């Protein structure tokens with residue numbers, strides 16, 4: 001059995017000049033994930049379900065667990081001392097970790113502490129997504145520009161899924177590995193080494209309730225998924241949890257496509273590029289899949305603000321390529 005901590009140290013040799021900072025940063029994220037997991041597990045028993053009463057910068061009501069998870073990740077990163085600045089879904093501005101140990105740190109982190117908030121109160125899987133970048137500024141407190149980097153500049157990225165079991169999946173650009181939390185010893189243990197997404201699949205994940213608002217290319221692609229055809233095992237299965245991490249994790253293991261397209265009222269879709277689309281795009285590409293906005297690679301999109309939105313087509317390469325063909329032809 002290999003624990004996350006052991007694995008991270010072992011993998012440090014992939015980076016000959018590494019001083020262990022990135023390893024410690026990943027360790028800090030793992031620690032916060034365990035604390036958040038503990039709270040999620042007993043959510044129905046503790047007074048932690050429901051709204052916090054605060055509306056965040058996205059205009060969405062924060063859940064108590066959103067707030068709790070945000071505090072835990074920021075506090076672990078702050079005391080860990082390897083990250084100087086955090087961009088979080090729950091904070092309008094970047095958070096400077098201005099402590100003695102962290103202010104000169106080399107890395108910055110973008111995070112959605114608890115993704116899939118609408119599922120929290122009903123005991124359905126939720127997640128955390130994170131991206132790690134090397135700062136651009138040289139020392140002292142970080143600046144906004146440190147985090148406004150394209151997805152291609154990510155040093156590491158990952159997600160935690162708090163599901164029927166809790167897993168942490170991450171990449172440092174050399175493949176994707178998944179660790180399952182063993183609650184009896186409180187450790188993430190390597191359970192899914194070198195994950196590869198199937199080239200194609202039979203699952204499509206999209207909120208079809210928004211169908212009338214979708215671009216024509218997406219409507220036509222959905223119809224393609226639903227047509228009967230033995231050779232391609234259609235009609236495909238429709239699966240939509242409403243937690244992107246959970247939908248993506250399933251498609252990563254089984255093969256499939258997840259789409260959150262633009263709609264008439266949301267021309268860039270709903271999801272946020274910096275802390276939702278980019279980390280998951282990095283993971284999926286590293287697993288051999290594909291992630292675009294229907295036209296352009298997600299990781300190549302210019303980042304101008306931390307909460308900017310982007311449409312996403314992500315998953316098995318052949319399925320995403322075909323959806324893009326429909327976009328090119330009809331949208």
Ligand code: AHM
Pocket residue numbers: 060089112114115116117118207242243244245270271
């Ligand atoms: P959140 O970060 O506020 O939870 O929103 C992101 C989530 C994704 O996890 C999920 O796939 C999507 O929003 C669901 O949105 P919708 O209910 O519009 O389908």
Ligand code: MG
Pocket residue numbers: 089112114115116276
């Ligand atoms: Mg989110």
